[in-house]
Amino acid sequence: MRLHREGYTIMLTTGLVLLALNLLAYFYLFSDNSLAIVLLAVASLILFGLIVQFFRVPNRALTLHDAQIIAPADGTIVVIEETEESEYFKERRRQISIFMSPLNVHVNRNPVSGVVRYFKYYPGKYLVAWHPKSSTENERTTIVIQAKNGVEVLFRQIAGAVARRIRWYVKEGQPVEQGQEMGFIKFGSRVDVFLPLDADIKVNIGERTKGGVTVLAELKD
Template sequence: MRLHREGTTIMLGTGLALLALNGLAYYFLFRENSTAMWLLALVSVLLFILVVQFFRIPARLLTLGEKQVIAPADGTVVVIEETEEGEYFKDKRRQVSIFMSPLNVHVNRNPLSGVVSYFRYYPGKYLVAWHPKSSTDNERTTVVIQQPNGVEVLMRQIAGALARRIVWYVKEGEQVKQTEEMGFIKFGSRVDLYLPLDAKINVKMGEKTKGGVTVVAELA
C-alpha cells in the first residue's frame, strides 16, 4: 500500500496541528493529569490514522478488458436505472452510480481506454452525495471517453457534503488507459457512469465495488 500525493499537505498539516495541540495541552492544561494527556494522545493518533486512511492506495491486480467498463471508484452501488442524460448525450442511457463513503479508497480510475472527447468542471453546492440533485447541483466534473469504435461512456465525479475539492488528471483530446488514475475526490462522494442502453450491467444494487477491479458492465 502507498499514500496518494493529494494527501501530503493535509496529512502534514493535521500531524503538526495535533502535535501542537498536545504540546499546549501538556504545558497549560493537563501537566498534572497524566490520564487526560494519554486520552488526548490516543484521540489524536486515531484522528491522524483516520485522515491518513483517506489517502491510501492499496496494491491490487487491476482488471483490463476492451469490452468491459471497470469500476472507477471503491464504494457501494446506489443507482442502476435508465435515465435521460441531459448534458452531453441528451438521450437515454443506463446510469450506474457508486457512493464513496469516507472510509473508502478515494482515488478515481478510468473505466475504459480511449480518447477524452469531452471534459467540463462545474463548481457548485455540497449536498449529500445521495441527494437527487447532487448530480446537477454539486461541484462535479463530466468526462466522456470514446473508444476507437466510437462507443462513448460518460463518467461524472460528484462532490458530497464532506468533499470540498475534486481533482482530475485528464483533459479533452487526451488518450487515456483503462484503470489508470483519472482523479481524486477528497473525503468521499459519488461517481456516476452513463452507459449505452445495450450495455450488460454486471453489478447489483448495494454491491461493493473496487476501483480498477470490479467489472461494472460489458459493452455490446
C-alpha cells in the same frame, strides 16, 4: 500500499497541529493530569490514522479488458437505472452510481481505455451525495471517453456535503488507459457512469466496488 499526493499537505498540517496540541497539553494544560494526556494522545493518533487511511492507495491487480467497463471508484452501488442524460448525449442511457463513504479509497480511475472527447468542470452546491439532484446541481466534472471500439462512456465526479474538493488529471483530446488514475475526491462523494442502453450490467444495487477492479458492465460489439 502508498499514500496519495493529494493528502500530503493535509496529513502534514494535521500531524503538526496535533503534535503542537499534545505538547501544549503535556507541558501546560494537563501537566498534572496524566490520564487527560494519555486520552488526548490516543484521540490524536486515531484522528491522524483516519486521515492517513483516507489517502491510501492500495496495490491492486487491475482488470483490463476493452469490452468491459471497470468501476472508476471504490464504494457502494446505489443507482442502476435508465435515465435521460441531458448534458452530452441528450438521450436515454443506463446510469450506474457509486457512493463513496469517507472510509473508501478515493482515487478515481478511467473506466475504459480510449480518448477523452469531452471534459467540463461545474462549480455548484454541496447537497448530500445520494440526493437525486446532486448529479446536476453539485460541484462536479463530466468526462466522456471514446473507447477503442467507438463507444462513448460518460462519467461524473460529484462532490457531496462533506467532499468539497474535486481533482482531475485529464483533458480533452488526451489518450487514457483503463485503470489509470484520472482524479481524486476528498472526503466522501459519488461517481455516476452513463452507458449505452444495451450494455450488459454485471453489478447489483448494494454491491461494493473496487476502483479499477470491479466490472460494472460489458459493451456490445
